[in-house]
Amino acid sequence: xxxxxxxxxxxxxxxxxxxxxxxxxxxxxxxxxxxxxxxxxxxxxxxxxxxxxxxxxxxxxxxxxxxxxxxxxxxxxxxxxxxxxxxxxxxxxxxxxxxxxxxxxxxxxxxxxxxxxxxxxxxxxxxxxxxxxxxxxxxxxxxxxxxxxxxxxxxxxxxxxxxxxxxxxxxxxxx
Amino acid sequence: xxxxxxxxxxxxxxxxxxxxxxxxxxxxxxxxxxxxxxxxxxxxxxxxxxxxxxxxxxxxxxxxxxxxxxxxxxxxxxxxxxxxxxxxxxxxxxxxxxxxxxxxxxxxxxxxxxxxxxxxxxxxxxxxxxxxxxxxxxxxxxxxxxxxxxxxxxxxxxxxxxxxxxxxxxxxxxx
DNA sequence: TATTGTTATACTCTATAACTATA
DNA sequence: TATAGTTATAGAGTATAACAATA
Numbered sequence: 176x177x178x179x180x181x182x183x184x185x186x187x188x189x190x191x192x193x194x195x196x197x198x199x200x201x202x203x204x205x206x207x208x209x210x211x212x213x214x215x216x217x218x219x220x221x222x223x224x225x226x227x228x229x230x231x232x233x234x235x236x237x238x239x240x241x242x243x244x245x246x247x248x249x250x251x252x253x254x255x256x257x258x259x260x261x262x263x264x265x266x267x268x269x270x271x272x273x274x275x276x277x278x279x280x281x282x283x284x285x286x287x288x289x290x291x292x293x294x295x296x297x298x299x300x301x302x303x304x305x306x307x308x309x310x311x312x313x314x315x316x317x318x319x320x321x322x323x324x325x326x327x328x329x330x331x332x333x334x335x336x337x338x339x340x341x342x343x344x345x346x347x348x349x350x
Numbered sequence: 351x352x353x354x355x356x357x358x359x360x361x362x363x364x365x366x367x368x369x370x371x372x373x374x375x376x377x378x379x380x381x382x383x384x385x386x387x388x389x390x391x392x393x394x395x396x397x398x399x400x401x402x403x404x405x406x407x408x409x410x411x412x413x414x415x416x417x418x419x420x421x422x423x424x425x426x427x428x429x430x431x432x433x434x435x436x437x438x439x440x441x442x443x444x445x446x447x448x449x450x451x452x453x454x455x456x457x458x459x460x461x462x463x464x465x466x467x468x469x470x471x472x473x474x475x476x477x478x479x480x481x482x483x484x485x486x487x488x489x490x491x492x493x494x495x496x497x498x499x500x501x502x503x504x505x506x507x508x509x510x511x512x513x514x515x516x517x518x519x520x521x522x523x524x525x
Numbered sequence: 526t527a528t529t530g531t532t533a534t535a536c537t538c539t540a541t542a543a544c545t546a547t548a
Numbered sequence: 549t550a551t552a553g554t555t556a557t558a559g560a561g562t563a564t565a566a567c568a569a570t571a
Contacts, residue, residue, distance in 0.1 A: 207449040210523060214447055215435035218496050219428055222503045223515060224409045226522035228424065231406050232449040233525055234399045249403065250538090253394055260390035267552060272389055274382040274407040279539050281554070295553095303547045303552040321393050328397045334524045340398060346518045347401035348385060349509050350408055425561090442529060454562050456531070470530095478529040478570045 209233055234331045241327045245320065246290075252324060254283055255317045258293055258307050265304040266295075292316060384408055409506045416502040420495060427499060429458055430492045433468055433482050440479040441470075467491060 209229065210216075219225045238249055247255075250273070257269060264272070270280030284307055287293040292313035298304040309317065332340050384404065385391075394400045413424055422430075425448070432444060439447070445455030459482055462468040467488035473479040484492065507515050 206446055208447050211447060214432070214439075217431050217435040218500065219431050221519075222499065223507050223519060223522075224413065224424065224499075224503050225428060226519050227402065227406050227409060228428075229449075230522045230525040231402050234402060238399065248537095249399065253400060253403075256392050256394050257389070260392040264389075265552070271381055272383050272386060274404075275538085276540065277553070278541080278555085282538075298552095301548075301552080305553070324397065324399075325393065328399050331525070332398050335521060339521055339524070342517065343521045344396075344398060344401050346510060346514055346521075347398075347405045349514070350405040350506070423560095440529070450561085451563065452528095452530070453532085453564080457561075473529095476529080476571070480530070 207232055207236060234328075237331045238324075238327055241330070242320065242323045245323065247320060251283060251287065252320055254287065255292065255309070255313065255320070258287075259309050259314065259317055262308045263306055265298065265301075266307060269307060287313070382407055382411060409503075412506045413499075413502055416505070417495065417498045420498065422495060426458060426462065427495055429462065430467065430484070430488065430495070433462075434484050434489065434492055437483045438481055440473065440476075441482060442479075444482060462488070 208214075209232075216225075235249065242252075253273065254269070257264065257272060266280050266284055267277045269284075270277055273280070275283075284293065284295070288295065291310055293307055294310055295305040296308055298306050332343075335343065383389075384407075391400075410424065417427075428448065429444070432439065432447060441455050441459055442452045444459075445452055448455070450458075459468065459470070463470065466485055468482055469485055470480040471483055473481050507518075510518065
């Protein structure tokens with residue numbers, strides 16, 4: 176029952192840094208078409224899950240198009256914020272909050288540690304656990320990132336009025 | 351600009367079939383915590399993109415917990431529906447609609463073909479293209495699947511009233 | 526020149542399973 | 549017994565880059 180759940184992350188997930196690569200053949204690829212009018216979506220048009228997925232594809236695109244060049248995925252950004260605001264979280268709990276298991280949490284904490292943005296500190300209360308905390312560099316980068324991500328999020332929501340945005344946020348949280 | 355976009359899928363994406371595996375150690379893993387009250391989400395709490403992500407994680411979990419055993423991911427299901435309703439779509443276009451490039455579209459069409467659910471038909475108007483169509487078996491499986499997925503989607507939305515669901519769908523589409 | 530299908534390749538993210546140390 | 553961190557491994561999904569056939 177609990178296995179395979181983090182699938183969701185993978186799913187909502189995804190989240191990979193765009194690669195380099197420049198060749199004549201590669202350029203005109205992709206180009207997501209958002210709800211094209213000449214396509215019949217059939218039962219998909221009625222499913223909240225599908226609308227959620229398409230909205231997420233769109234916002235991920237904007238994330239990478241705007242703050243992607245800073246070298247962060249939405250996941251890494253979220254991890255940094257959670258670590259900053261909750262320095263007492265251990266690795267396993269951090270993973271559970273983010274929808275991945277211990278091993279996957281290890282992977283992204285390793286990565287943030289390699290980037291010198293976070294550090295593991297031995298917990299005194301439970302010697303099995305590590306607390307994960309931001310470094311000074313991590314705090315600096317994060318404050319810049321937060322600003323950029325807020326701008327991205329506002330731009331992504333620009334087709335909605337302020338009250339629609341807050342309705343949307345409320346309904347998504349009730350989910 | 352176009353590279354790395356399908357990240358979104360990966361992201362919103364994800365979508366992997368849960369594995370088997372049964373061992374004493376493996377059982378208590380994962381267990382996504384949805385908006386736990388003792389956690390400070392800081393700026394994440396205001397971001398539509400983040401609310402979208404968490405909602406998606408939750409609904410993916412429910413998808414796999416309910417219709418996952420039928421052997422389909424949300425992506426494969428969506429592909430089947432699009433193929434049924436739009437039999438003239440070629441592989442590249444189908445990929446663009448779903449947010450992935452040609453090569454990735456190849457992969458899931460190959461898979462559906464291996465499952466005998468779809469077939470490639472040479473297009474007469476453009477001899478470079480294939481039209482992708484459902485087989486008889488594909489139509490049968492899909493009609494069962496649609497029923498199961500509709501039930502899943504309704505259950506996932508059970509915390510919302512009917513009017514909230516339609517508001518949510520409308521706002522997500524405006525995105 | 527541009528696009529479609531195709532293939533080979535590499536990379537990211539994740540789960541599984543096992544181990545050790547601690548609870 | 550159960551849980552935290554860790555590691556090795558495997559699998560899914562995707563992009564990149566090239567090619568031939570066709571437009």
